Amino acid sequence: MLELFHREVSGSFYSWHGAAWVVAASFIFSLVAYLLLTDMELSLLDQGEMLFTLAEVIIALAIVMSAASASSIISSEIESGTFESLLLTPIAHRQIAIQKLLSVLVIWALLYAVSVPYLLVLASGTNLGPAAVFYVGLYGTILVIGVSLLSLVFSVKMKSSKNSIMTALMVVLILLAPSLFFATSLKKTEFGLALENVNPVSHAINSLDSVLVDNEKMIFQQVNHIWPIIGFTLVCTLVFMIFTKHFEVKGADQ
């Protein structure tokens, strides 16, 4: 039933190189956590702020990695000429896409598992640990599903890894821009507010700010942020369902 999924996952971690990104991600988390808790100036930050900074890094890394991975997952098979043989198997086309998507979600699951010790150590001494783990998991999962669905569609339709990865990364940058690159004054303009209101990543980051910095941990206090993110993922699911109904059997180099 999930042969393709198993093959994808074992293929990803078959060699040392395939798993190198997990170690690289853990080094990034280590660096952020170490600096926050040992640097004289950074350690003056409130622990909520520290946790929020790490949560932002985790969410941003998860989105970028899932987009890069999903946007090349089918186009790379097309480019290497193995996609035709995959289509000859008695697996429905949409099933192929779904199993490929599940393998991308394993990347997020692994990244999340690696990030949990860091969240807990930064929250040590406060009551923010469970909330940080829960909300990072919730927003990370919903956003990664949405971004992966969209990136997979790019991969299916563009048939070229270079083009699909570039497009997916552009979408990711647009999604991350208001939260990571906009100054506070720009965010507070009507354009900034409107952009943040329609941007699921901004909702996730603002909600994490509200939970970890303003201590508003209850789920009902975050409902206004959760619905737009779910809405984004539902729209991505619809796009995915439309574009993965049937794959065309032809290579990119033909």
Next chain:
Amino acid sequence: MMKSFIHSNDSAMVSGLLVVVLTISAAYTIIVSLYSILLSTDNTQDSINTGSLHTPLARDELQSGAVLASSSSSSLYSPSSQSSSSHISNVKIAITSQQHVHGVAGQFVKIKGSISNTNPNEPVKGGIGYISLVDIGEKIPVDLEDWSAQKGLYIPSIAPGQTLPLEWDVRLVKAGLYTVDIFFNSEGDFTSPPSTSSKIFLEVSPKLNLNPGNVLPVAFGVPAVLMTIFGAINYTRGRKMGIYK
């Protein structure tokens, strides 16, 4: 012949996808622009109707902001009973919490006060009550963004002789010496100065979250464990394949 047909199909597909992406981008831009226009229109109408000058964001913050006996304020609100000649001098703001507050960075403190209409005959027209924070050491006012999610509150009116409680939760972000003042600015009154409270002195001690004993095992341990696991898997597979003897 076949190849060129596939090529043309490919180009059509890419062009189609580009059209879809451009359409979505255009739709997105239009939605954001319309939303911006709607927001600004709503804000303008609001300003005309109520005479308030605050932005939608500030208004949201004000409404969900500082704690006020909302039931009493709403029950007291009656535009017909408001006098256009209500004077700001009738407003008195008092501090009801401690005048000297000591805390540690990261801690939450409550700033409490009360606003009274000292005139027994006339109500005070609505306005905005807010706090102001000044860093005495740096000699600069401080942006409240990180300090308090509750920045101010809109008070529709204050009945004759009425006293309303005010309360702000303030998170002590950075060590230093600060003063906090509570202000009340009457709406539509552009000539009178705001009413102010006496000062609260805030002394924030630094809290060093230096915790190398706690973070070091995780910061070095997690990558080490991951490298060990993946190294072991790689080695086991290598042995099975005959790469390692």
